[in-house]
Amino acid sequence: MANLAPKVPGWQNIFLAALRERPLIYKALEAAGIKANSTLTRERAKDPEFDQACKDAMEYAIDKIEAEGIRRAVEGAEEPVVHQGRLMYRTERYVDSEGKEQWREVIGQDGQPIPLTIRKQSDALLALMLKGRRKSVFADRTELTGPDGGPQQLEIESPTQLARKIGFVLAQGLQAAKQEAAKAKEIDDFV
Numbered sequence: 321m322a323n324l325a326p327k328v329p330g331w332q333n334i335f336l337a338a339l340r341e342r343p344l345i346y347k348a349l350e351a352a353g354i355k356a357n358s359t360l361t362r363e364r365a366k367d368p369e370f371d372q373a374c375k376d377a378m379e380y381a382i383d384k385i386e387a388e389g390i391r392r393a394v395e396g397a398e399e400p401v402v403h404q405g406r407l408m409y410r411t412e413r414y415v416d417s418e419g420k421e422q423w424r425e426v427i428g429q430d431g432q433p434i435p436l437t438i439r440k441q442s443d444a445l446l447a448l449m450l451k452g453r454r455k456s457v458f459a460d461r462t463e464l465t466g467p468d469g470g471p472q473q474l475e476i477e478s479p480t481q482l483a484r485k486i487g488f489v490l491a492q493g494l495q496a497a498k499q500e501a502a503k504a505k506e507i508d509d510f511v
Contacts, residue, residue, distance in 0.1 A: 335352035
């Protein structure tokens with residue numbers, strides 16, 4: 321069996337730093353040079369301080385991601401404008417040497433045209449964040465009410481009772497189909 325013990329001295333610190341950056345345990349283990357999740361499990365079980373540090377690192381990383389989600393949902397992000405498959409560039413109006421108004425691309429400090437961008441917020445992300453933070457107001461829910469808005473009374477039937485009802489409905493459907501067929505035969509015989 322391969323030696324799965326940590327090869328990197330102070331692997332716990334490397335692991336925690338990686339976990340604070342990204343709340344993905346497998347990536348943090350990879351960064352620390354740990355090949356088996358059991359090593360982490362064993363270390364957390366025997367060292368309560370390390371276990372708490374792992375929980376704190378995970379919370380810190382999730383808080384960072386949540387802050388970024390809120391920023392993207394509310395402030396948005398700049399996205400390039402593409403029209404008919406082509407990247408669009410910022411333009412400016414100017415007057416040429418003949419006194420006519422013209423348009424030209426705006427050139428940046430690097431000598432290249434500046435792409436045209438638009439700030440986009442994410443309504444879907446904002447709704448998701450609100451559902452997570454304010455469940456009592458924004459969560460999806462379905463309410464079933466009985467007569468006059470009172471509680472819904474549920475009747476729980478045994479499988480036998482349910483089978484009888486289904487059989488009754490099927491029998492009624494079969495009887496109706498037979499009656500329709502008989503009427504159709506009468507019409508055919510009459511014609």
